[in-house]
């Protein structure tokens with residue numbers, strides 16, 4: 001009898017545990033949201049370096065829209081291709097758990113979306129938070145088809161650091177005065193390296209050292225004593241770029257597991273090469289920067305310069 005009651009008890013506790021797990025998972029599902037977005041890939045007039053180009057964008061925006069979600073949420077993005085090139089969209093850094101067909105590399109996980117076609121990407125963010133980004137994964141369309149993808153912690157949980165006063169995505173990029181698709185096509189035809197870009201950009205704008213650009217320079221306000229979060233993304237095609245704030249250290253947070261590091265500059269490479277050793281910190285393609293306003297001048301100059309091996313070694 002005693003033996004029977006202990007078996008019955010263990011069954012009961014299994015049942016209770018099962019119910020609790022079901023309750024917990026339904027609670028987390030109740031918190032999770034599904035975000036629906038329409039991405040229309042289309043040619044848009046964009047003026048940079050004194051000239052207007054017919055640039056391939058998403059929804060007419062360059063850089064494209066910033067997507068904001070919480071860890072655990074689901075994203076449903078319907079992409080309509082109104083451009084004259086094939087296109088796919090890749091969600092850079094997202095771990096696609098059983099949704100590999102939403103990953104986006106052209107001819108790897110899907111056929112390209114042909115001009116006039118559509119494709120709906122649907123995936124759930126599982127146990128990821130921080131700064132990621134999305135970009136076209138067809139030829140060189142990603143020179144202009146890209147944007148930030150920001151994952152906040154689950155509702156009710158907090159950042160692994162004091163909540164910053166302000167958050168700003170900083171997308172570093174490259175701009176060609178020619179059509180980037182022609183640049184890569186010419187390189188393929190001739191076998192030579194592709195022409196280098198005509199400007200480096202911050203949030204799609206060349207710095208104020210470039211022609212016709214000074215009035216459009218990106219300004220990130222910061223007050224003395226406050227801490228801001230800069231979400232830095234290297235969306236340049238192949239270039240390694242350094243990031244620094246003039247005469248000002250900042251704290252770099254790559255993930256919850258890594259200790260914060262105080263830095264004066266770091267390099268951002270476009271493609272991860274983990275075995276490459278350098279004397280400075282080499283970050284993956286994205287990172288979160290905490291910047292405290294202590295002695296910044298009211299309007300620090302914001303410039304972007306090409307990496308020069310001699311001056312940084």
Ligand SMILES: [Cu+2]
Pocket residue numbers: 090092093135
């Ligand atoms: Cu990528």
